[in-house]
């Protein structure tokens with residue numbers, strides 16, 4: 828090629844450099860994007876904030892006796908994994924009504940227990956008591972016991988766990 832047809836701006840070497848750079852960048856993107864996506868995907872994953880928890884067959888819970896069901900949930904938030912334990916008092920009244928209470932005291936979140944002799948839920952932290960229907964009898968709790976929303980699927984009892 829004679830020098831009279833040479834481009835003053837881009838010669839062959841310059842063209843090859845640009846094409847190599849573009850092709851190299853495209854190949855790096857093709858190889859690198861899945862790897863980047865793999866590493867950041869846990870942070871982008873949405874965690875469920877509420878869900879239905881199965882407590883087993885309703886018939887397993889005796890009538891007129893609040894029965895505690897304990898369960899643990901493990902949540903994954905990005906790279907962080909945390910486990911929380913929960914408790915639910917299933918109370919089947921002889922009339923057929925069903926109530927499921929949280930076992931967390933509404934004062935400062937201590938765990939309640941059922942005192943069968945006195946027929947009250949008892950909080951050991953500040954000696955609070957709640958009646959069978961979860962209403963405050965004595966002590967500092969500012970409100971009655973929290974209730975879970977319930978649902979039956981066949982004979983299976985489920986409660987709605989809402990976080991936040």
Ligand code: FES
Nearest residue numbers: 932934935950953
């Ligand atoms: S935490 Fe239950 S009465 Fe204070």
